Amino acid sequence: MSRNAAEIELESTYEIESLIEGSLHQKLSEMGCIPGTEIEKLYTAPGGDPVAYRIDSYILGLRLVEAAQIMVKRAN
Amino acid sequence: MKWNRIALIGNPNCGKSTLFNRLTGLSQKTSNLPGTTVDSFEGKLQNTQITLVDLPGIYSLFTNTDYEKVVVKNLLGIGTQAPEALFIVLDASNLRRNLLLLSQVAELGIPTAGILTMHDTAIRRNIQIDVNQLSEGLGIPIAVINPRKDKDLSPILQLEPKVGRKIQDTPNFEIRLKQSITGNQPEGISAETLLRYNQIDAVIRKVVKRKTKFSKVNTLKIDKILTHPVTGIIAFVLVMLALFQSVFMLAEFPMQGIEWAFSSLRSQVELWLPSATTLGNFVSNGIISGLEGVIIFVPQIFILFFLIGVLEDSGYMVRASFLTDRIMRKLGLNGRSIIPLVGGFACAIPSIMATRNIRNKTERLVTMLIVPLMSCSARLPVYVLLISLVVPVGVFWGPIHAQTVLMTSAYFAGIFVAIIMAFVLKFSLKNKEISEFVLELPTYQAPRLQTVFNNAWIKCKSFLREAGKVIIIISMILWFLSNYGPQTAMKNAENLAEIETLSGNPDSLQIKNSLKLEASYAGHLGKFIEPAIEPLGYDWKTGIALISSFAAREVFVGTMSTLFQSNEEEDVVGIRQKMQAQINPATGLEQYTPAYAVSLILFYAFALQCVSTVAVLNKETGTWKWSIILFFLYGFIAYLSAFIAYQALS
Numbered sequence: 001m002s003r004n005a006a007e008i009e010l011e012s013t014y015e016i017e018s019l020i021e022g023s024l025h026q027k028l029s030e031m032g033c034i035p036g037t038e039i040e041k042l043y044t045a046p047g048g049d050p051v052a053y054r055i056d057s058y059i060l061g062l063r064l065v066e067a068a069q070i071m072v073k074r075a076n
Numbered sequence: 077m078k079w080n081r082i083a084l085i086g087n088p089n090c091g092k093s094t095l096f097n098r099l100t101g102l103s104q105k106t107s108n109l110p111g112t113t114v115d116s117f118e119g120k121l122q123n124t125q126i127t128l129v130d131l132p133g134i135y136s137l138f139t140n141t142d143y144e145k146v147v148v149k150n151l152l153g154i155g156t157q158a159p160e161a162l163f164i165v166l167d168a169s170n171l172r173r174n175l176l177l178l179s180q181v182a183e184l185g186i187p188t189a190g191i192l193t194m195h196d197t198a199i200r201r202n203i204q205i206d207v208n209q210l211s212e213g214l215g216i217p218i219a220v221i222n223p224r225k226d227k228d229l230s231p232i233l234q235l236e237p238k239v240g241r242k243i244q245d246t247p248n249f250e251i252r253l254k255q256s257i258t259g260n261q262p263e264g265i266s267a268e269t270l271l272r273y274n275q276i277d278a279v280i281r282k283v284v285k286r287k288t289k290f291s292k293v294n295t296l297k298i299d300k301i302l303t304h305p306v307t308g309i310i311a312f313v314l315v316m317l318a319l320f321q322s323v324f325m326l327a328e329f330p331m332q333g334i335e336w337a338f339s340s341l342r343s344q345v346e347l348w349l350p351s352a353t354t355l356g357n358f359v360s361n362g363i364i365s366g367l368e369g370v371i372i373f374v375p376q377i378f379i380l381f382f383l384i385g386v387l388e389d390s391g392y393m394v395r396a397s398f399l400t401d402r403i404m405r406k407l408g409l410n411g412r413s414i415i416p417l418v419g420g421f422a423c424a425i426p427s428i429m430a431t432r433n434i435r436n437k438t439e440r441l442v443t444m445l446i447v448p449l450m451s452c453s454a455r456l457p458v459y460v461l462l463i464s465l466v467v468p469v470g471v472f473w474g475p476i477h478a479q480t481v482l483m484t485s486a487y488f489a490g491i492f493v494a495i496i497m498a499f500v501l502k503f504s505l506k507n508k509e510i511s512e513f514v515l516e517l518p519t520y521q522a523p524r525l526q527t528v529f530n531n532a533w534i535k536c537k538s539f540l541r542e543a544g545k546v547i548i549i550i551s552m553i554l555w556f557l558s559n560y561g562p563q564t565a566m567k568n569a570e571n572l573a574e575i576e577t578l579s580g581n582p583d584s585l586q587i588k589n590s591l592k593l594e595a596s597y598a599g600h601l602g603k604f605i606e607p608a609i610e611p612l613g614y615d616w617k618t619g620i621a622l623i624s625s626f627a628a629r630e631v632f633v634g635t636m637s638t639l640f641q642s643n644e645e646e647d648v649v650g651i652r653q654k655m656q657a658q659i660n661p662a663t664g665l666e667q668y669t670p671a672y673a674v675s676l677i678l679f680y681a682f683a684l685q686c687v688s689t690v691a692v693l694n695k696e697t698g699t700w701k702w703s704i705i706l707f708f709l710y711g712f713i714a715y716l717s718a719f720i721a722y723q724a725l726s
Contacts, residue, residue: 011291019266023510024510024512024514025266026138026139026261026265026266026269027139027512027514028514029266029269029270029273030135030136030138030139030176030269031135031173031514031516032172032173032176032273034269034270034273035270036277040290042296042299043296043299043300043303044303045303045308045398045399045401045402046303046304046305046308046309046399046402047305047402049401049402050398050401050402050411050513050515052299052303052398052517054290055173056170056172056173057169057170057172057201057203057286057290058169058170058173058516058518059295059296059299059516059517059518060514060515060516060517061394061398061401061513061514061515061516061517062513062514063401063405063512063513066512066513066514
């Protein structure tokens with residue numbers, strides 16, 4: 001079952017499955033959020049939003065609404 | 077090398093600016109590309125005649141901000157000279173995402189050489205890169221350099237840029253690029269990006285071996301503390317307090333030095349051109365005072381930019397934005413707004429300039445518009461004078477010192493109106509672009525102080541050039557207004573002063589200055605606006621001080637001291653005693669009451685009185701519209717609140 005990146009639990013590694021079509025599609029793919037890339041929720045700001053993710057080998061801060069654009073599945 | 081002009085490009089946070097600073101030293105200068113507010117930097121490459129152009133750090137050539145446009149226009153030679161070759165900086169710890177930009181640039185057919193940075197970070201993280209094979213796979217020469225630590229940068233000078241291999245070959249790439257800078261995004265960029273990453277991953281698989289446990293990375297450990305709901309917020313408050321406090325404390329000494337230098341300059345000039353003569357008066361009180369009014373800001377601007385630069389270079393600034401984004405968003409702002417707003421307590425001028433990295437135009441505009449409501453350091457002497465006028469030292473309201481309460485309230489008054497303004501603007505301005513955060517949290521680094529120092533100095537020079545012109549002109553106008561007046565009135569004043577001198581009054585020079593100011597155009601202006609400011613509790617003397625404050629707020633203290641015939645120009649105690657003795661001719665009671673002080677403090681907290689701020693706002697928003705609106709709007713808020721305060725308290 002696929003979930004979006006806003007919903008995943010801290011410190012477990014997922015794999016990006018797809019990006020939802022929308023205004024952030026281009027920006028997120030340029031930042032390396034493309035299918036097959038490892039994604040891990042690292043920590044959140046106070047209040048739980050924004051959230052810091054590991055995208056492959058760097059840290060990217062995303063608001064929850066932005067993270068919800070990224071569909072993920074369990075990494076194998 | 078056979079090239080004359082080489083451009084330096086790369087992702088943000090890859091060490092590019094540090095490298096540029098070290099490669100060009102102090103030969104660098106800024107230039108503005110027509111139609112943008114983005115500076116691009118140029119300098120001569122170490123001991124050569126080659127011009128090195130530093131382009132803004134970007135992730136991709138295709139997004140629609142001023143930053144990306146500047147890069148594309150430079151690469152294609154639109155409105156500026158195109159580079160003959162490129163150095164592309166590649167972050168070894170994050171090679172995959174860095175190669176996206178390279179794969180785009182490679183399609184332009186410009187000879188390129190790669191500079192691989194952060195290689196030690198990569199090794200620490202168990203990322204092994206076969207540099208030779210990478211160079212072969214990309215078809216360009218690559219040098220491994222640590223811009224922060226390496227003493228010898230000569231490997232870069234030995235690189236021979238070559239037209240690289242097109243990892244990806246997109247039909248009509250250049251046409252698509254040209255289309256994107258006109259504001260119409262060409263079709264299918266996302267699909268193109270996807271294809272690029274597939275090709276990049278094919279290269280990466282051959283040259284990069286990785287066995288990292290990311291949880292062991294130091295940056296992550298630091299972030300766990302600095303973004304923690306408790307320790308993170310404590311750290312944030314401490315950092316901001318330290319920043320704010322340092323600007324005050326560290327700037328005090330150089331500012332005194334500048335004042336001293338100018339007063340000795342004046343006394344030197346006095347020897348050659350006595351200020352009793354018109355020319356001498358103009359030179360020392362018109363031109364030199366105008367110059368002083370500009371240069372006096374330099375220490376604060378420099379220190380603020382330096383400290384912000386240290387926080388930026390270390391990687392903390394991005395975390396401050398990360399921490400505050402949620403609150404800022406509610407106000408229609410962005411996490412990236414926090415730094416300019418905090419900086420505004422020191423000085424609005426550099427802070428407005430520091431809004432440039434807010435990508436959303438509306439959020440940037442709102443940030444710029446509310447920065448002047450943060451009580452800057454120029455209001456401080458005014459607050460100090462007025463508060464000490466009505467509340468003696470040693471008065472306590474409950475456990476707290478009364479002066480502290482008033483001072484803190486003055487700061488909070490500004491913050492309060494800023495929050496309301498942000499709300500109003502949030503609902504009245506249509507934010508056409510999406511509000512986005514999407515922010516890389518870079519690896520923490522020890523800041524390279526020399527680079528930060530150079531950058532701060534360049535920004536100071538830019539301030540001196542831009543705002544300096546306006547301030548000097550306004551000071552000259554003010555000089556004229558306060559030295560000339562209707563002939564009969566001026567004559568009268570001189571005669572009266574003459575009598576005082578003949579009668580041997582020791583204060584005759586001060587009395588003469590005061591009488592002359594009253595008879596001048598500025599004095600007439602003060603009396604002319606007196607009916608308008610009377611409901612606020614101000615007399616014509618305050619009126620003159622208000623008008624002259626438009627050059628810079630702290631001029632208030634100086635003008636009041638001239639009006640009250642004080643000996644020492646900046647002697648707060650002397651003016652205070654004379655102000656306290658002033659009697660209102662209409663009521664026969666004290667003129668300068670607590671109601672007067674509160675009313676005037678509120679006026680200074682809100683009114684947009686600083687010409688330099690107006691000049692910078694004008695430059696950064698690219699239009700006079702906002703400067704004019706703010707001038708009247710904040711003037712109105714200032715007037716209204718001062719009126720209500722005075723009427724309620726008296």
